[in-house]
Amino acid sequence: MTNYFSSDFKLGILGGGQLGKMLLYETRKYDIQTLVLDPSAEAPSRIACDSFTQGDLMDYETVLEFGRKADVLTFEIETVNVEALEKLEQEGIKVYPSPKTLKKIQDKGVQKSFYADHAIPTAPFSKFASKDALLRCFQKGDFQFPFVWKSTTGGYDGKGVAVVRDQAALEALEDTPCIAEDLIPFKNELAVIVARSPSGEVKTFPVVEMEFHPEANQVEYVICPARIEPSVAEKARKLAEKVSERFEHVGLLAVEMFQTEDDRVLVNEVAPRPHNSGHYSIEAGFTNQFEQHLRAILDLPLGNTDSKVGGVMVNLVGDEGYTGNVIYENIEEIMKFKGVTPHIYGKKITRPFRKMGHVTIVAEDLSEARRTAEKVKKTIRVIGSEKINS
Amino acid sequence: MTNYFSSDFKLGILGGGQLGKMLLYETRKYDIQTLVLDPSAEAPSRIACDSFTQGDLMDYETVLEFGRKADVLTFEIETVNVEALEKLEQEGIKVYPSPKTLKKIQDKGVQKSFYADHAIPTAPFSKFASKDALLRCFQKGDFQFPFVWKSTTGGYDGKGVAVVRDQAALEALEDTPCIAEDLIPFKNELAVIVARSPSGEVKTFPVVEMEFHPEANQVEYVICPARIEPSVAEKARKLAEKVSERFEHVGLLAVEMFQTEDDRVLVNEVAPRPHNSGHYSIEAGFTNQFEQHLRAILDLPLGNTDSKVGGVMVNLVGDEGYTGNVIYENIEEIMKFKGVTPHIYGKKITRPFRKMGHVTIVAEDLSEARRTAEKVKKTIRVIGSEKINS
Known part of the structure; x- marks a missing residue:
């Protein structure tokens, strides 16, 4: 057993955003030395790591040089140079999740084909090398409006995804390799986080539910546990475990799913890392997702994934009317609410729709947490020092 | 309302030990800028603050110069230069807890007199300017064996305190200003943490119990909630609130108490800061003590002090047979246990009895947590790279 705690062991983390920052709370708790690589000098993870390197995550030499300083390497964002990870793995550095797994996930076209090859239920789709290829097939009548368009790479936080409902939306699409997917009418969007260690221990967090705003069609609340039939929850957990196993995944895998009108569960997509849908676990879970990721990639025993209390998570995104230095309006008001x-x-710096933070609301009674979450959502606003005239 | 979050506001923290380190988890969560002053270049808080200064906490000029860079100043250890804090307060920097309060607590003789002056029940005591003065009164028969000796300043983690049972122990005492206190036979040692904000909001954490090893007479477990009569718990909380109010305390005040054989509650001593007896709250509480301290000193609304689940805390102290580079033997074994x-x-570097960490065990059922805590205690051992021959 490697001695990780207060030792010379070094964990390298590619990416220094908020996921990395929250992972660092756990490395500090265990006193594990960390190295972080991120392109931004202002990265949220800059503080609290042992050594910060500013550099391009997609640059082969940068990732290679950085990775050689670590004993175990992980990432908090998928858009990293996978060839460098392969080379590092050959050199004997442990990389979790493995580059082999990452390659199956990084490209959404490859990811979708993987589901098809492994009999994992997912929405029907077609792959295209370019916008031109997509347009040709559309004109031939291979698929119709509405459909879901996804860029095969580089999608993140709603970028690189569009629901295409008309000619104007079709024309506005970027020219990139992409997939076109059937738009599935669904009752619920669900997510399950699976943790798997190199020795093969597996633990699955409860099913969470993304509640959408009835008009805006945006995720408003992540709710744990999901308010669904136990049989559907069981189906979702089993499916997520199957996905993790087929990917031979190590670390955390967040599996996003649709519950269809007829209670089938389809995989939408996965993220091979801690995930927005697991933030509730910091306050509500016996083991939070970041600690679980750390336990998994270090091959330590996995923690209990049960919840202590009900949890609801609200994202704090920049108000569309502002930019400049961020101000969390009424934050002291929401801190008066229980839990x-x-x-x-x-x-x-805030920008319209930029993910600036999140708020967790917990209570013994989930419906109380849900009510408080609504009050939170109506009270706090992420504004900035400069108004945007629109 | 000051804008603390992702702003230019700066919190200064005197002391960079484990309490400061755990406070920094919360400043990071709120993205509040922090400055830390500590004499050790290896201070646990060195990482995760925005700026670290190595320097003497008892040196007037050092504390003054450091404090002038902060908007609000707090401390995680009482042995700091209080005259510098007074000067900083005069200059308009907010210091919480206030130097006025700290002066009533820092010197245990002054602290005990304060209890007497405010009709706060405490064990009978006498104050002495030196060892000689104590010996003269002892020889006159003013008090007898056994009694409790406490150095009036500099006591920490069991240092500066002794139960004097015989002539040999009496002769071994240090020559310092001190108090001699009646040794009170008690059923339980209890503690309550009170949070108070500058606007006067007060919230009190549940009563915790220190369970002693039956033979070694050392605290083995901190248990929340204490397994005592509700009427005694109520008495302890009320008393702790009175103590906090009389001290005009701002921030966290940990009040250690004795429950006597006849169910009276006496104040033993207080600590004006987050405290070992509140560590359980990180995992078990709706609001952990460090977040609560931050909310209090920044005059933000105080959080809910209830517990989500039962909690037991075990200190990890260095095994007496070892020094050198620390090794947490069997830590991966205890991580297999639930909660x-x-x-x-x-x-x-470990040293005999050095506080190296702690372990929290939580469960819905407190007695389950207590049983697991015993397994933890029997399994993990803090050893070092060098054996000490004794």
Whole structure:
């Protein structure tokens, strides 16, 4: 057994955003030395790591040089140079999740084909090398409006995804390799986080539910546990475990799923890392997702994934009317409500829809937490020092 | 309302030990800028603050110069230069707890007199300017064996306190200003943490119980909630609130108490800061003590002090047979148990009885947590790279 605690062992983390920052709370708790690589000098993870390197995550030499200083390497964002990870693995550095797994996930076209090859239920789709290829097939009548368009790479936080409902939306699409997917009418969007260690221990967090705003069609609340039939929850957990196993995944795998009108469960997509849908676990879970990721990649025993209390998570995104230095309007108001914890990621500049933080609301009674979450949502606003005239 | 979150506001923290380190988890969560002053270059808080200054906490000029860079100043250890804090307060810097309060607590003789003056029940005591003065009164028969000796200043983690049972122990006492206190036979040692904000909001954490090893007479477990009569718990909370109010305390005040054989509650001593007896709250509480301290000193609304689940805390202290580079023997074994979270403070070198970390065990059922705590205690051992021959 490697001695990780207060030792010379070094964990390298590619990416220094909020996920990395929250992972660092756990490395500090265990006193594990960390190295972080991120392109931004203002990265939220800059503080609290042992050594910060500013550099391009997609640059082969940068990742290679950085990775050689670590004993185990992980990432908090998928858009990293996978060839460098392969080389590092050959050199004997442990990389979790493995580059082999990452390659199956990084490209959404490859990811979708993987589901098809492994009999994992997912929405029907077609792959295209370019916008032109997509347009040709559309004109031939291979698929119709509405459909879901996804860029095969580089998608993140709603970027690289569009629901295409008309000719104008079709024309506005970027020219990139992409997939076109059937738009599935669904009752619920669900997510399950699976943790798997190199020795093969597996633990699965409860099913969470993404509640959408009825008009805006945006995720408003992540709710744990999901308010669904136990049989559907069981199906979702089993499916998530199957996905993790087929990917031979190590670390955390967040599996996003649709519950269809007829209670089938389809995999939408996965993220091979801690995930927005697991933030509730910091306050509500016996083991939070970041600690679990750390336990998994270090091959330590996995923690209990049960919840202590009901949890609801609200994202704090920049108001569309502002930019400049961020101001969390009425944050002291929401701190008066019972069971409310704000998490501020540390980005100094707000922008419309930028993910600036999140708020977790916990209570014994989930419906109480849900009611408080609504009050939180109506009270706090992420504004900035400069108004945007629109 | 000051804008603390992702702003230019700066919190100064005197002391960079484990309490400061755990406070920094919360400043990071809120993205509040921090400055830390500590004499050790290896201080656990060195990482995760925005700016670290190495310097003497008892040196007037050092504390003054450091404090002038902060907007609000707090401390995680009482042995700081209080005259510098007074000067800083005069200059308009907010210091919480206030130097006025700290002066009533820092010197245990002054602290005990304060209890007497405010009709706060405490064990009978006498104050002495020197060892000689104590010996003269002892020889006159003013008090007898056994009694409790406490150095009036500098006591910490069991240092500066002794139960004097015989002539040999009496002769071994240090020559310092001190108090001699009646040794009170008690059923339980209890503690209550009170949070108070500058606007006067007060919240009190549940009563915890220190369970002693039946033979070694050492605290083995801190248990929340204490397994005592509700009427005694109520008495202890009320008394702790009175103590906090009389001290005009701002921030966290940990009040250690004795429950006597006849169910009276006496104040033993207080600590004006987060405290070992509140560590359980990180995993078990709706609001952990460090977040509560931060909320209090920044005059933010105080959080809910209830517990989500039962909690037991075990200190990890260095085994008496070892020194050198620390090794947490069997730590991966205890991580297999349900509801177990180790906290490693980050001290590289172990020494006999040095506080190196703690382990929290939580469960819905407190007696289950207590049983697991016993397994933890029997399994993990803090050893070092060098054996001490004794």
